[in-house]
Amino acid sequence: MQQNTGIAITGSGSAVPTACLENQAMTALVETSDEWITTRTGIKNRRITSERESLSSLAAAASLKAIAMAGITAQDIDLILLTTSTPDDLFGSACQVQAALGANHAVAFDLTAACSGFLFGMVTAAQYIRTGVYQNVLLIGADILSRWVDWGDRTTCVLFGDGAGAVVMQASASDKLLGFELKSDGTQNHFLNLAYVPNTQELAPGITVSKGGYQAITMNGKEVYRFAVQKVPEVIDKALFRAHLSAEDIDWLLLHQANQRILDAVAQRLHVPKDKVISNLANYGNTSAASIPIALDEAVRCGKIKANDTIAASGFGAGLTWGAAIFKWGK
């Protein structure tokens, strides 16, 4: 019997922390206003993870919903890919998710590519399915950037929120992943960082150890904005070319939810009408690797995205990294 090496995305799920921080509440933390945040970003609320919640608990909750929608069980999963920049454990959190799900046949590991993580993870998962190695992959995008935001820096703290989203990718006779393109440019790394800062200690004469910690997120918003508006349409065009499609064939434009102005500008450059642009960033802010799967899951569950709709998804962010994938939803 011939093995299926096509790819179908058959289930989605999402989970966000309970606590909701509104723009108005941000005015007690930094000099800002609901008006500034709304007009410059489109964000109204963001969810903030409490000490009772964790990256792995959010990821597991999102995963359970995706697994149920796909109609499989946790034991059917061959690979768990957790895309995150904010694991509970620097050694990785995917294995904690595996244990929480009881997915005891799955190999599990983390993948880090900031806000492009979910896109990079989708393409990575696809390679394992295409080669016939794995049939059922659980791909998760989850981040808790609130742990790493400087809550006194108004240029970054208003932007980010926490959450998790997941999809099940399965080997299929018909191939629904139509094209992709991934990019990295480390020469622009300094525009967006969550960097390790050394604190040197001398262990023995002439031998020092750098026992530091991570500083808060720093970002040159203007440069990242410029980069996104230029590079995202280019990479979507390239992925469309590989899929033998054009922008008119897109049913839904599903971008990393960073800023409504970026979503609008990218849609305009691609000549995609506004009603085809998925946007939920008003409710969650920028949830990094989680933003695409949360937006996808909400659009699927409310009946907006239907089986066989063509989706152009694109992630972009720290690295710098960016990428796009063109796929059809469903079995």
Ligand code: ACO
């Ligand atoms: N409230 C009030 N005023 C503010 C705030 C705030 N929260 N933040 C900045 N300002 C002020 C600035 O100090 C500046 O004042 P000045 O003119 O007196 O100097 C003024 O508002 C304008 O600031 P700009 O930085 O020019 O504002 P801009 O319109 O560029 O918007 C923003 C800033 C929202 C950050 C935008 O540049 C942006 O969205 N950039 C992209 C970010 C992004 O997409 N990141 C994605 C990747 S994230 C990842 O990978 C983890």
